[in-house]
Amino acid sequence: MKAADFQIDSGAKGAVLRLSGDWTTAGLRRTPEKLNRALDGVQVDRLDIGDLDGFDTAGALVLVQATGKALPASAWKSRPEAGRIYALVEKLERGTAPPPKRPDAITRIFARIGHGFYDVMAEIMLSMVFLGQLILAVGSAAKHPGRIRWAAWVSHVERAGLDAIPIVIATNFFIGAVIAFIGADLLQQFGAQVFAVELIGISVFREFAVVITAVLLAGRSSSAFAAEIGSMKMNQEVDAMRVMGVDPFQALVIPRLAALLIMLPLLTFIAVLAGMLGGLLVSWSQLNLGPAFFIQRIEQNVGIQHLWVGLSKAPVFAIVVAAIGCRQGMAVSGDVESLGRRVTAAVVQAIFAIIFLDAVFALIFLEMGV
Template sequence: MRTADFHIEDARGDATVLKLTGDWTTMGLNQAAIRLGESLRGYSIEQVDLSELGRFDTAGALALVQASNFAMPANAFDTRPEAGRIYAMVETLERQSAEPPKRQAPLVRIFSKIGHGVHDAAAEILLSMAFLGRLMGATGFAFRHPGAIRWPAWVSQAERSGLDALPIIAVTNFFIGAVIAFLGADLLTQFGAGVFTVQLVAVAVLRELGVLITAILLAGRSSSSFAAEIGSMRMSQEVDAMQVMGVNPFQALVIPRLAAMVVMVPLLTFVGMVSGFLGGMLVVWSQLDYGPAFFIQRVSEDPDMGTHLMVGLVKAPVFAVVIAAIGCRQGMAVAGDVESLGRRVTAAVVQAIFAIIALDAVFALIFLELNL
């Protein structure tokens, strides 16, 4: 194989001749195409010398078309008609190919991106409302026909999304309670009020952190799992097969997961609260030398602790519905490719965590107005 090369020379004074040498092929072009385009600037090719041209393919033809800007003479390939046919075909395709789209101005791109974002958000809200309507209808059907509930699926989901999450929830809430106790002991001791660290830990864990940390952990763990499981079934057309066989996908896939989360999240929240108490108790014992008996006595003697416990547990079923509904909703929206599955799983986690934090703020305002 000979490397492609060229020479530009004046054959008869004013006639510019382009002489091609070597193999103008994919493997032989190397940098010849780039150099040819730079060398032909300002020249008008009138003759082409192919006496030393070797092999010629579409890559060489494309290089000539782009370098000459479609300005090759009509009789350039008279001595090599087979090369002329290749060149003519490539030139025709290049002329018919669409021009690359013009890049929009930065300001236009910004507003276009905002517009697409608003449109996608509105479409997501509309589809979520449609899913919520179907979910309410399926839930009503399950209440009216308890015998149609798939109890084995419900027990399996309760074990996977509830019991299997018990260790991580207990450990995380333990350390959260310990951190709150560390901060309270360090700050309140400066004002001679270190004993109130017990109330600080109790109120924070019972009212907010116990249920919030539990819900966020389940949003990252169970909501993504629901979206991935149902999404993979959508990709393999198992959901479509259910509908063909007369099985309601909501009754078979969504309701068991929703029921499992509604039952298990309050239980896991209570376990998280106990773990947070243990973490705070250990820190108070080690930092302030207040033993476990003192900690328990201070908590039990406070008349508001029952209210704080009720406030925390009331949020748990609502968060459970949000986690399960968002995970199943994103799973049902998966298309037939893996990229869609990845986007929907990510959206399930992000939307569930955002919804939990937003609902927690709403609950805080409601209980503030109710003076609870």
């Protein structure tokens, strides 16, 4: 196989491009670069293909790009098959639109900001729509209690609440122990280690028990709600419910909401006991504060009002966690990628909402002096 080659002859009637060798993918090699340099500023008027051996679309594309214009059909009379290949490539190359110009960096930054703002506002709008549908469904359930699916309620109470007890106990036990270690280490420097009991009691009662429990349920139950309802949306089971006259909110959302509304306060109380147990054991081992003394200090100096402050947050956190999980599940489209995005969004939004609402509660209780 002879490599592709060319020669440019200048005459009275204009430049003649003489092709020789194999103008195919295998025979071109470095010919395209040489041809582009040779034809820089040269206008080809005629083509000589008497010594041309092979010709394919790669060779045709090199000619089209190098000459910058369509060669006449008469140039290919001796090789009509090569002329047809050249005409096809030349037509496709001429009809190909140039790539769109990429916007500058500042435009891209503002475009991302605009898209992000639009997505946030759309998410808020859809959440408001979901909230309105949820309120109507709750009102309908309260008006017609005979339609309540008690079996679904009990099932979700077990799965979302009772099955979460071990992880809630373990996590809050270690949280209480960590608070006790920090308090013992800091307060011993000032000879005030006895106040570690108050630190443990107030922090566990008011904040850590309810917040940690809600965050655990956000990662455990909110994601499960989004995945379960989302998979039903993907399989068109939710649409089938509507066709059969079953309200998806009554069948899917209300039981999950009720389950968390019932179980989160109970789990919070269990978390309080686990956290106090962890703090008690560390205080006993590190500060020599016995269980009787620990309980007495909690009763006298902490009081039950801090426990009620923590428990009052639990129903709000339960509604938020369940509603966000179900709302993201209902928003799943027909592909697995959408399901993954919505499950992730359910966990992230639920945790963010818990932290935000906890800060709001802190401000409210501060103004109330509680």
